[in-house]
Amino acid sequence: METKTNSTPEAAASSSSLQVALAWVYVGVPLLWGVSQTFIKALALFK
């Protein structure tokens, strides 16, 4: 048992692994895009 119940109709909905994966994609894609842009810029240092 991971949680202690104190549910409301909204909060009672359990979160699936799919929800977690989608949430990480939502924030991960822009972050990876930003990191890749920075990495490409950083490559100029090694040319």
Next chain:
Amino acid sequence: MATDSLLDRSRTIAGPGFNRWLIPPAALAIHLAIGQAYAFSVFKKPMGALISGNVDAPAPADWTPAQLGVIFSIAIVLLGLSAAVFGKWLERVGPRKAMLASALCFSGGFFIGALGVHLHSIWLVYFGYGFVGGIGLGIGYISPVSTLIKWFPDRPGVATGMAIMGFGGGAMIGSPLAVALMDHYKASAPMGVAPTFLTMGLIYLLFMLFGVFTIRVPAEGWKPEGYVPPTTANAMITTHNVDADTAIKTPQFWLLWVVLCMNVTAGIGVLETASPLIQETFSDKSMGAGLGVTAAAAAGFVGLLSLFNLLGRFFWSSASDKIGRKPTYMIYFGLGIVLYALVPTLAASASLSLFVIVSCVILSMYGGGFATIPAYLRDLFGTMQVGAIHGRLLTAWSTAGVLGPLIVNFLHESQKSKGLTGAAAYQTVFYTMAGLLVIGFLANLLVKAVDARYHVKEAAAPKVAA
């Protein structure tokens, strides 16, 4: 009102089966957005040429770099102030309402700023992006932190490291996004700035709303499955709580204030000087024709430092869960003193690769300093009002944000006025920064467990954050 009830703390309590790994993305949605503030410099040149339309030939009525620099300064000062002022409110109303307030202020800052750019009113931009947006930064920065600590009692450093890493990553998204949007809109508005502000305000509002409606607080008494709170005595990790008003009366709070302020001031010293230092030190003159560091390569170096700033936030904060907060800051300061003092020597000996490696390690510890502090506060003051205490501590960041550039520019200019050039002109800057780290090292050394007289008596503990 339906919206009010949806935002209430009681509506954010997680039900059974809720997966706590949804909380870091919710926190990241806020931090990745507000981290855009560190990319504000991308607007400086276009905003300084709104009338002339030519960044290389601004008109007399165009805004000056000094006027534009004030926008970021207001935002950073407001970040610290609003985090300090609204911390207790956040603990009372819960993370969802606070995150919504942050989203509305941050995006609202862009919208007001867009009007300021459209009307060419610098005061409106100061009020919009600087003042209103700055409040959004402060509330947003602290809003998910205490919730993360409560969801991850077994690894608070990992949890806060992930969120605060997002703040570092925000600039990496904000900068190319702004460049692309300004390029897209440049035909329809002066330099494309006003519509870019509007578009970014809208994008960030939608992005942050995901965090607002995903965030949950754990139910009272919740623990991760299989988690057993440590039973072995560790004086540096309290099982008690200290409220925010009492925390600022303890020496520990002010020692950590000095720790954060010194670490950030020293890091800003590197960030401020990185591009000119590498170009002036490793020029064609010292490296040989065609072998010097170009402006593009220097920009790449700054990008590399940003990456290590981001990675350090997660790496060092996670490591602090294993080795302890105090030893982690001992590493930041102890290793930092050696590396800062080494930079002028490496620069003088033209060891470019070593110079780059040392600078990257320094920046990783600068980022780590930000990310490890919430867990350090939790260890010393408990979880009850850690968000509010963290908010008050962030005034150290605002102070460093003003102090760092002032010290660096003053020292560098005074060395140049003595006729020193290249690496020699930066030598005093780095030795001074190493000296600041000595102060931070001593402050950290003096941190001891909080005296029991400051603890909240269990029966009197206010019912705040779940």
